[in-house]
Amino acid sequence: MGLIGLLTVALIVLVIVAAGIGQLHIPPAEIIGSIMHRLGLDLGPMPHHPQGDNALWKVRFPRVALAVLVGASLATAGALMQGVFGNPLAEPSVVGVSSGAAVGASLVIVTGVTFLGNWTIAVAAFITGLGTTLLVHSLSRASGRTEVVTLVLTGIAVNSLAFTLISFATFIANTSAREQLVFWQLGSLNGATWPAVTAVLPFTLVGLIASVALARRLDLLSLGDRSAGHLGVDVERLRLTVIVVVALLVGASVAFSGIIGFVGLVVPHLIRMIAGPGHRLLLPASALGGAVLVIVADLLARTLIRNADLPIGMITSLVGAPFFFWLLRRTRTRQGGWG
């Protein structure tokens, strides 16, 4: 459990550091002091800048909190998908689950419906994300296996269909909704607010708890459907449960931050290289690692260029796309072809 401890410490340090960096610099001691004061403890210094406390609680903390939730959700969803597809290349943005969830979210943004209040976007993203995951799952499996080439081609087809629908939503949108959609499509934590965080939180929590409960059975599933069944796994039920959990996690992360690609590919892969393939460690460690990665990526997105908030999806793809290509080549070599 050293890895979990290490990642937890890294996450806490990064949360404090990231919250202090920006146009208005706030040193870590003042951040801890500000948190202590909110908790009713008169410990540590308060931010000396008059706007410091305000900037922390109105802008920085919700943004960092959303980064944590989105990163944990995406990395866990990636690890779950790889387990259920039995394929290290399965990932929400690669196979089109993220863009599928984005279809529901963009339709809600464009039409402005709010039938479930604060949760409307997240629920819509969950529903279309679920539909997409079910579709990809049924299309990419042949006789109990998912070949790499089938998975990647299915991803291309599903992604292009989803982007057609998103384009349509962008086309019918009015000017302000269109601007919102364009930036959101590129992936950004710019719109992070406390209501967004509270809308995402329950989805992420339920998803993470469920993933840990599924871990043991996912280990068995890597033996193949038949052998897993012989060891007492209800394979069909497990697959369906994992698909719903993936849709929950992806829906939650896409709803307010758009499509942030490759987090679910890079993080579980690195964790597997360090800690081995067992899901009982892989899933919680991926959640922490994903949170760390997205905090760092978001920090880069908003500080690389002065006074500019770059799309975070651009940053993760810059790292993730070459990584994906490397992994694709390696899997191909190992399997001796495109099978």
Place this chain on the structure above:
Amino acid sequence: MRRQIPARLPIGTTIAEAREVSLELGGTPILDGVSLSVRTGEVLALVGPNGAGKSTLLSVLSGDHAPDRGEVFLGGEPLPHWSPVETAMRRAVMLQQATISFPFSVADIVAMGRSPWYGTPRAEDDENAVRAALETADITEFRERVFSSLSGGERARVSLARALAQEAQLLFLDEPTAALDLHHQEAVLQLARESAAADDAVVVVVHDLNLAAGYADRVAVLSHGKIVADGNPRNVLTAELLTEVYRHPVEVWPHPATGAPVILPRR
């Protein structure tokens, strides 16, 4: 969840049974009215030519395929009576081909065989069962190695160890010896004999008729989805029957020392 830990059945009890089972796959009839009972304390060999339905019969008995007609029983109850975990507590399966999607170690894979007992009092035996299974399958020396780095024969022994670690009273082995050298072939069948002597029931699909003749208490011969003979190897494995079933002249002699049938195709 209702989870009844099975009591061990006494020797000679019918632990699994197929009654008038028929199954079509993709429009082709594979099994045609097959009835077979499996008893504790017995090694039962399923033999027959390619495509006769041996592996399919095994998969119907183990619950992978529901038959189109007929019924399958396990531990005195129809198979659907049990939950997947309850079924796994009663029977273990070793498949012909084992694959794994992630780089688990041999020890991890064998330990997966213990999963039906997770959360039950028998989980206390996990460590001993895994160690014993590794030793029995002769793979203790590469317990830390990654499955994908093993040869075909070594992989087969890992799958066998996983099935053994499950400690079910009924063991299905689907061509366990196909990838093995002579020593390990004999060792696997010897192991089947020892398990049967400890009141387990072992059903093994083999192509090598001499292995069946030398180790099985009972042999069932399948041909075109039907059981054409079922009984003591000396009575069942005759030149006449084998010549007809395999469509190749076959000679059978009694072994000078043991009297077990020795089978050779005429060359």
